[in-house]
Amino acid sequence: MVENAVHIENEKVRKALFELSDPEIPVLSIMDMGIIRGVEINGDKINIKLTPTYSGCPAMDTIATDIKLALDNLGFITDVDLVLSPAWSTDWITERGRQKLEEYGIAAPLEESMDKRALLHGERLVKCTRCGSTNTKMISQFGSTACKALFQCDDCLEPFDYFKCLK
Amino acid sequence: MKDQLYEYILMLGDNAMILGHRLSELCGHGPNLETDIALTNISLDLYGQVRSYFQYAAELKGGDATEDSIAFLREEREYRNVLLVEQANTDFAYVIGRQFLFDAFHLPLLEQLCNSADTQIQAIAQKSIKEIRYHHRFSSEWVKRLGGGTAESHTRMQEALNHLYPYTKELFTETEIEAAMRDNGKGADLALVKAAFDASVESVCNAVGLTLPEQMRNYDKGKYGIHSEHMGFMLSQLQYMQRAYPNMQW
Numbered sequence: 001m002v003e004n005a006v007h008i009e010n011e012k013v014r015k016a017l018f019e020l021s022d023p024e025i026p027v028l029s030i031m032d033m034g035i036i037r038g039v040e041i042n043g044d045k046i047n048i049k050l051t052p053t054y055s056g057c058p059a060m061d062t063i064a065t066d067i068k069l070a071l072d073n074l075g076f077i078t079d080v081d082l083v084l085s086p087a088w089s090t091d092w093i094t095e096r097g098r099q100k101l102e103e104y105g106i107a108a109p110l111e112e113s114m115d116k117r118a119l120l121h122g123e124r125l126v127k128c129t130r131c132g133s134t135n136t137k138m139i140s141q142f143g144s145t146a147c148k149a150l151f152q153c154d155d156c157l158e159p160f161d162y163f164k165c166l167k
Numbered sequence: 168m169k170d171q172l173y174e175y176i177l178m179l180g181d182n183a184m185i186l187g188h189r190l191s192e193l194c195g196h197g198p199n200l201e202t203d204i205a206l207t208n209i210s211l212d213l214y215g216q217v218r219s220y221f222q223y224a225a226e227l228k229g230g231d232a233t234e235d236s237i238a239f240l241r242e243e244r245e246y247r248n249v250l251l252v253e254q255a256n257t258d259f260a261y262v263i264g265r266q267f268l269f270d271a272f273h274l275p276l277l278e279q280l281c282n283s284a285d286t287q288i289q290a291i292a293q294k295s296i297k298e299i300r301y302h303h304r305f306s307s308e309w310v311k312r313l314g315g316g317t318a319e320s321h322t323r324m325q326e327a328l329n330h331l332y333p334y335t336k337e338l339f340t341e342t343e344i345e346a347a348m349r350d351n352g353k354g355a356d357l358a359l360v361k362a363a364f365d366a367s368v369e370s371v372c373n374a375v376g377l378t379l380p381e382q383m384r385n386y387d388k389g390k391y392g393i394h395s396e397h398m399g400f401m402l403s404q405l406q407y408m409q410r411a412y413p414n415m416q417w
């Protein structure tokens with residue numbers, strides 16, 4: 001966990017960024033997602049460093065525009081830079097982010113070796129977000145977005161997304 | 168020197184773009200929903216990588232070059248992709264075979280580029296390799312499933328390999344630009360990439376009794392801009408909007 005990696009002094013800016021979310025996962029703030037790498041305030045200018053989860057994530061442009069709009073509204077001249085290095089991993093998702101994912105119905109990523117066992121060897125390790133059973137199986141290696149795989153619970157039969165571990 | 172780096176970036180980006188385009192043609196046409204989604208997700212990953220490469224290329228080129236002008240406004244002869252990625256979506260075994268052979272090359276290539284002396288190539292490789300690992304896993308499993316499935320699926324997978332494998336010779340035929348990039352530590356050493364490629368392709372094929380044809384093709388001029396007849400058709404579709412409405416934006 002790389003928690004609170006970015007420290008933001010300006011309370012208004014902090015609040016505004018926490019209110020923005022990935023349009024594909026509306027419950028998860030971009031801060032909890034761990035995709036904000038830097039916030040630099042210089043007078044009325046503000047520079048945000050944003051990193052993509054997956055390179056082709058179609059939400060990236062929308063997120064950058066949302067950040068610009070929100071901070072421009074606070075009276076800043078906003079600049080958003082895309083940074084690639086160090087590459088994002090699911091370790092950047094905060095503990096609160098993981099909880100929000102689960103509440104929303106997306107199983108949070110397992111630790112790497114467990115993730116491999118679940119995705120590659122069909123072991124029943126991912127917890128159903130509805131009933132909590134681990135009697136679950138993978139339906140599809142790729143889910144509704146690049147970052148997720150599709151699972152189903154064999155106890156309550158609920159189909160759900162699993163956020164894949166990305167290292 | 169800067170020109171060589173620019174051309175090298177184009178080689179990396181064009182392979183991802185043309186393969187990404189081929190996969191995007193399958194959107195809504197996959198054999199089942201899960202595979203359809205998987206193939207288009209792979210396409211999306213490749214397009215994401217292309218954007219990173221072409222943004223960098225635009226920076227190197229300077230002037231009014233943008234990622235879009237590089238992607239959409241070059242002539243056919245200026246594209247540097249290998250012929251393998253242009254090959255058609257003949258049937259599902261071809262789609263999987265093409266993906267598998269490319270992934271088996273792409274993965275060890277990026278492993279080396281993760282240590283490139285060029286920091287931007289290094290950053291793109293470190294980002295992309297996680298996605299490519301997943302692609303490689305997906306395509307390897309499908310080769311095994313088709314190769315070890317019914318007599319029909321085995322025959323089709325074998326036919327696809329017979330057609331596609333000979334194109335892999337080009338992947339490892341080093342151009343002057345690739346040699347220069349290997350020497351200055353920015354690019355990959357294709358001999359090492361080939362060793363890893365051979366090992367992974369052989370292990371997957373041996374596991375399900377698929378054989379690799381010995382006869383290789385001498386069509387290896389894709390990196391020099393000499394393409395197969397597929398390329399023109401693909402570019403006319405890819406470039407249509409920018410050609411019809413220059414500088415249009417979404």
